Amino acid sequence: MFFYSLKNLFSPPATLEKGTPPPKNYRGTILYFEETCIYCKKCEMVCPPGAIIFTYPEDGSKKLKFHYNPYLCIYCGECVRACPKPGTLVQAETPSPPATADQKPNDQWFEIEKLAVESKKKWQEARKRMREQKNKNQQ
Amino acid sequence: MGKKFVVPFGSQHVALPEPIRFVFTTENEIIRNVAVDFGYVHRGIEKACMSKFKYTQVPYVVARVCGLCSISHASGYCLAIETLMDIEVPKRAVYLRIIAHELDRIHSHLFAVSHLCEVAGYENLFMRVMRDRELVMECLEIFTGNRVQYDFVTIGGVNRDLTKEVYEELKPRLEELEKRLLQLKEIFEKDYTLQMRWKGAGVITKEMAQKYNAVGPIARASGLATDCRVEFGYFPYEELGYRMVLYHEGDIWARNMVRVDESLVSIEIAKNAMDNLPEGEINVRVRGNPNGEALVRWEAPRGELLYYVKGNGKPVLERLRIKTPTFSVIPVMKELYYNQPYALVPDITISFDPCLSCTAR
Ligand code: SF4
Ligand code: SF4
Numbered sequence: 001m002f003f004y005s006l007k008n009l010f011s012p013p014a015t016l017e018k019g020t021p022p023p024k025n026y027r028g029t030i031l032y033f034e035e036t037c038i039y040c041k042k043c044e045m046v047c048p049p050g051a052i053i054f055t056y057p058e059d060g061s062k063k064l065k066f067h068y069n070p071y072l073c074i075y076c077g078e079c080v081r082a083c084p085k086p087g088t089l090v091q092a093e094t095p096s097p098p099a100t101a102d103q104k105p106n107d108q109w110f111e112i113e114k115l116a117v118e119s120k121k122k123w124q125e126a127r128k129r130m131r132e133q134k135n136k137n138q139q
Numbered sequence: 140m141g142k143k144f145v146v147p148f149g150s151q152h153v154a155l156p157e158p159i160r161f162v163f164t165t166e167n168e169i170i171r172n173v174a175v176d177f178g179y180v181h182r183g184i185e186k187a188c189m190s191k192f193k194y195t196q197v198p199y200v201v202a203r204v205c206g207l208c209s210i211s212h213a214s215g216y217c218l219a220i221e222t223l224m225d226i227e228v229p230k231r232a233v234y235l236r237i238i239a240h241e242l243d244r245i246h247s248h249l250f251a252v253s254h255l256c257e258v259a260g261y262e263n264l265f266m267r268v269m270r271d272r273e274l275v276m277e278c279l280e281i282f283t284g285n286r287v288q289y290d291f292v293t294i295g296g297v298n299r300d301l302t303k304e305v306y307e308e309l310k311p312r313l314e315e316l317e318k319r320l321l322q323l324k325e326i327f328e329k330d331y332t333l334q335m336r337w338k339g340a341g342v343i344t345k346e347m348a349q350k351y352n353a354v355g356p357i358a359r360a361s362g363l364a365t366d367c368r369v370e371f372g373y374f375p376y377e378e379l380g381y382r383m384v385l386y387h388e389g390d391i392w393a394r395n396m397v398r399v400d401e402s403l404v405s406i407e408i409a410k411n412a413m414d415n416l417p418e419g420e421i422n423v424r425v426r427g428n429p430n431g432e433a434l435v436r437w438e439a440p441r442g443e444l445l446y447y448v449k450g451n452g453k454p455v456l457e458r459l460r461i462k463t464p465t466f467s468v469i470p471v472m473k474e475l476y477y478n479q480p481y482a483l484v485p486d487i488t489i490s491f492d493p494c495l496s497c498t499a500r
Contacts, residue, residue: 015273026285
């Protein structure tokens, strides 16, 4: 024990150096590729902490906007497994960048959460108007 | 009769890793009365699981009950839901769960061992155990993709597979760890200071363990043969080389040795499971909502963990109840303090490896 300890005094630290990249297979942030997304919102529904939110466009079109909060995400990968279009959501192997005070990660996210509720209402109204218009045109 | 003094210990104390408060009434050096108070870290997890999260999301929530045994909580919950919904988990997933679970047990036990060294005043050994624990932490990080929160178990299986590369990374690390653990064991068996301090101190007799319903390593250190891993046979532990570690002394030293020996057994189980991994799926799809109730007893590193779930056909559970190992050992812990010298309090407390964030949830 004594010699072991003495040897330890002169050996490099057992912990990793600061700035060492994470190992392979690390569970990192989620990347989103819009081209293949069908806006089924399955990922939003399965996400345990609610780190994925879709906001709706005002004109009533089907092109929703994807929002992702890497600081709320627990990197579980549920969204990736739930997505019916493989390759739309990908789990990267890099951790999220450190959150700094001036980014205001929380405040921005609260705005988006509010926006999601409001924009959904507006979107539904717009859809309704569109449907009425369509019905009128047919008549 | 000497003069009585009241000595508070906790909720914040250098020798305590967790917020629990004891109020000791001592007479000279000897403890005559003790009051326990926990619940400083109540986070309302049970309520959250019953109101805010769907049952498929709950494994990730209950995993946050405890940082050290997160995988036990997740697997306990998943087992309960699987029993309730009659889901058959693929064999490969079962084996992968065992590997993760045993690795988790090793790192939790080593943490307890190192902490016990620290409160005994043996900082050097504390550092050494922590250094060796780093190996198993690395294993877990490679295996599950994260160092602390594994999010590995889901209802119906596991989230990640054990690939060839991962296997090759894990194997040498486990072998190295086994070697180092054997050296550590020798130190614990031979070291004069530790023997003086731990042997014969804080003895729980077998009758006492039975009467106060001790669980896990604490019960096994007193010669009470109880282990939920084999009692219920949820997982095929016996075919993977499981053997029960039993000590009969019941003192702090025995509790420490149980942890060291169990870590060695766990390494063996994990290695066996890795070598004999069956082929097949790692996950089955889950449909429908839980309806009915189920109760599962599951062996966490600290002892028996109890999960009760009740569903009513809706996606959100009606009731989720968690009973944690530390909660079960508090009565025997309290009993043990009577008529002990105050100087032994840190060692006795830490030898129970208390996890209060589990207990208070
Ligand atoms: S990885 Fe998990 S927490 Fe993160 S966005 Fe996907 S589902 Fe949500
Ligand atoms: S689950 Fe996939 S396809 Fe559906 S909305 Fe999310 S990213 Fe798009």
